Amino acid sequence: MPLIVDEDLCTSCGVCVDRCTMDIIRLNDDGFPYKKYDECWYCGVCEEDCPENALIIDLPFQVK
Amino acid sequence: MELETDILVIGGGSAGSMAAIVAKEQNPDIDVTIIEKAEINRSGSIALGMDALNIVVQPGITTPELYMNSARIATEGILDYKPSYVMAERSYSILKRLEGWGIRFPRDEENKYISLQVHAKGSFLLEMDSPDLKLVLAEKVKEAGVRVINRTIVTKLLVNNEQVIGAMGFNIRTGKVIVCKAKATILANGGCARFSLPNSGYLYGTFDYPGNAGDGYSLAYRAGAQLTGFEFTQCSPLIKDINCPLLYITLTRGAEVVNALGETIDLEYVSTQNMLKELREGKGPIFIKMNHLPEERIQDIERILFTTERPIQKKFWENRGVDFREGLIELGETEYQLCGGHGLTGIVVNEKAETTLKGLYAAGDVACVPLQHLTGAFVFGEVAAEEAVKFVNNNDLGEVDQNLIKDEEQRLLNVMDNNKSGSISVKDFEYKVRRTISDYAIPPKNEIKLKRFLWWLPRFRDDMKDIQVTDHHELSRYEEIQFILDSAELSVHASLAREESRWGWFHHRTDYPEKDDGNWLKHVVLEKGLKSGEVQTLLVDIENGGEH
Numbered sequence: 001m002p003l004i005v006d007e008d009l010c011t012s013c014g015v016c017v018d019r020c021t022m023d024i025i026r027l028n029d030d031g032f033p034y035k036k037y038d039e040c041w042y043c044g045v046c047e048e049d050c051p052e053n054a055l056i057i058d059l060p061f062q063v064k
Numbered sequence: 065m066e067l068e069t070d071i072l073v074i075g076g077g078s079a080g081s082m083a084a085i086v087a088k089e090q091n092p093d094i095d096v097t098i099i100e101k102a103e104i105n106r107s108g109s110i111a112l113g114m115d116a117l118n119i120v121v122q123p124g125i126t127t128p129e130l131y132m133n134s135a136r137i138a139t140e141g142i143l144d145y146k147p148s149y150v151m152a153e154r155s156y157s158i159l160k161r162l163e164g165w166g167i168r169f170p171r172d173e174e175n176k177y178i179s180l181q182v183h184a185k186g187s188f189l190l191e192m193d194s195p196d197l198k199l200v201l202a203e204k205v206k207e208a209g210v211r212v213i214n215r216t217i218v219t220k221l222l223v224n225n226e227q228v229i230g231a232m233g234f235n236i237r238t239g240k241v242i243v244c245k246a247k248a249t250i251l252a253n254g255g256c257a258r259f260s261l262p263n264s265g266y267l268y269g270t271f272d273y274p275g276n277a278g279d280g281y282s283l284a285y286r287a288g289a290q291l292t293g294f295e296f297t298q299c300s301p302l303i304k305d306i307n308c309p310l311l312y313i314t315l316t317r318g319a320e321v322v323n324a325l326g327e328t329i330d331l332e333y334v335s336t337q338n339m340l341k342e343l344r345e346g347k348g349p350i351f352i353k354m355n356h357l358p359e360e361r362i363q364d365i366e367r368i369l370f371t372t373e374r375p376i377q378k379k380f381w382e383n384r385g386v387d388f389r390e391g392l393i394e395l396g397e398t399e400y401q402l403c404g405g406h407g408l409t410g411i412v413v414n415e416k417a418e419t420t421l422k423g424l425y426a427a428g429d430v431a432c433v434p435l436q437h438l439t440g441a442f443v444f445g446e447v448a449a450e451e452a453v454k455f456v457n458n459n460d461l462g463e464v465d466q467n468l469i470k471d472e473e474q475r476l477l478n479v480m481d482n483n484k485s486g487s488i489s490v491k492d493f494e495y496k497v498r499r500t501i502s503d504y505a506i507p508p509k510n511e512i513k514l515k516r517f518l519w520w521l522p523r524f525r526d527d528m529k530d531i532q533v534t535d536h537h538e539l540s541r542y543e544e545i546q547f548i549l550d551s552a553e554l555s556v557h558a559s560l561a562r563e564e565s566r567w568g569w570f571h572h573r574t575d576y577p578e579k580d581d582g583n584w585l586k587h588v589v590l591e592k593g594l595k596s597g598e599v600q601t602l603l604v605d606i607e608n609g610g611e612h
Contacts, residue, residue: 019106021275023215023236037537041268042376045106062266063306064383
């Protein structure tokens with residue numbers, strides 16, 4: 001269940017990393033967010049607070 | 065890093081944020097520090113807001129006494145009078161405070177607040193329109209000049225002569241150890257959402273915020289505080305698989321619950337226990353049905369569900385191709401949890417939010433003010449702050465034993481060193497712990513079954529040496545597994561002690577299937593034995609017999 005990131009919109013500001021309630025998001029070598037740990041509660045904060053609307057979360061397979 | 069503060073608040077969610085704001089209101093010269101495991105703008109159980117304030121006593125409409133009647137019924141008598149009364153009495157001023165901060169409470173055409181009845185007597189639940197509630201609280205914390213330390217897990221309360229004098233923990237990204245000495249400490253770090261395993265098998269697919277792993281229960285227990293209500297393992301019928309809530313929002317707006325036989329289930333005061341009973345009796349699956357509702361009502365429900373608390377539901381239903389206008393919503397049993405907000409579990413507190421340890425206060429889901437919901441978190445956030453401010457005026461910083469600090473630092477360093485090449489992932493380990501909780505620590509309970517968990521417990525604690533920990537994030541999960549194990553240990557001991565069945569299914573003992581008011585209208589209180597270091601259980605009378 002990856003984060004779906006629109007790389008044209010993402011400015012690598014890191015708000016998603018800062019706000020993630022489970023602290024599982026990091027920026028990769030290219031500066032784009034990914035889920036480093038497989039512990040998402042799909043709260044939606046990363047998607048909601050992204051200032052560029054560059055990010056969409058998918059539900060974990062087990063619950064979707 | 066070592067720092068000193070007047071009031072340390074552990075957990076910056078609803079209760080903790082309120083406590084910090086009110087402490088600064090009471091005295092701006094007091095130094096207040098919040099240690100938060102996540103990031104305060106979006107943390108705790110209301111990261112994406114809440115749709116209702118569940119308990120509000122409106123002057124001229126309802127009374128605290130009426131609320132107490134309802135609360136006594138809802139808790140089957142396991143309720144001390146004073147804390148819940150104080151919550152009810154102060155609930156309207158919380159509403160006004162939130163309104164003053166721009167939180168909207170919708171009104172009807174007669175300009176009255178829209179209230180809904182979910183209690184046996186009286187309409188106490190007020191609709192609230194606040195997807196941004198947590199952002200507002202965080203802003204107020206900032207304006208008040210509170211120091212906030214994010215991404216830090218507290219692993220130990222510092223104690224001297226039965227007085228709490230601060231806490232220590234580490235940054236879950238960098239591992240930097242933080243020691244915070246405090247004149248007063250307020251625990252506000254939630255219940256134990258990661259208790260039994262969700263039916264989906266996904267560890268983090270819980271109803272309540274899974275960052276709450278029983279941290280506060282474990283910290284308070286190890287420091288010597290009393291806890292209670294741990295036998296009341298509680299779950300809810302919510303959206304199957306995803307475990308997101310929708311009951312009050314739909315059922316108070318005309319939705320019905322039907323079983324597999326097409327029968328409508330009697331939902332007296334939105335009784336979740338009635339719904340769960342249908343499932344146990346093989347009449348499931350059960351469904352929420354809304355296809356009889358007018359379009360504007362459906363849109364109202366969708367607007368709330370898809371913007372507040374768990375907006376992910378929109379994506380979930382789109383993916384499943386379910387439209388509320390036609391389709392049925394299947395309900396499933398969530399995992400079991402321990403919680404002061406939804407349940408009867410927590411640290412023993414009085415009406416002043418004082419725990420049994422000097423210098424330690426507790427508020428929100430971590431504290432036992434039964435069924436207090438968000439209202440209780442806010443009221444006791446206020447109360448804890450007021451009392452802590454009085455306390456710091458008369459108390460200086462305590463003397464911290466440096467050996468305690470060194471030992472705890474060394475313990476954490478040892479895990480990082482020794483567990484680098486462990487053979488079991490933190491995730492696999494937690495899975496088995498929580499699967500074992502599902503096997504033995506939840507209803508239906510009996511003595512043999514509960515004791516099976518106690519057989520596993522020392523084995524789990526010993527096997528923790530084999531957990532692989534490669535960074536400080538995983539170290540924080542390792543610490544949380546200890547919190548979960550402690551919470552389960554407390555729960556099993558309480559369940560064994562209460563030799564009767566009470567609170568419906570949630571403490572159902574097949575070996576003591578009847579409720580026994582004659583002997584058991586009492587609290588089962590837990591504390592750490594001073595000599596043995598083992599869990600001690602005491603039976604304590606209900607304050608004022610539950611009467612005023």
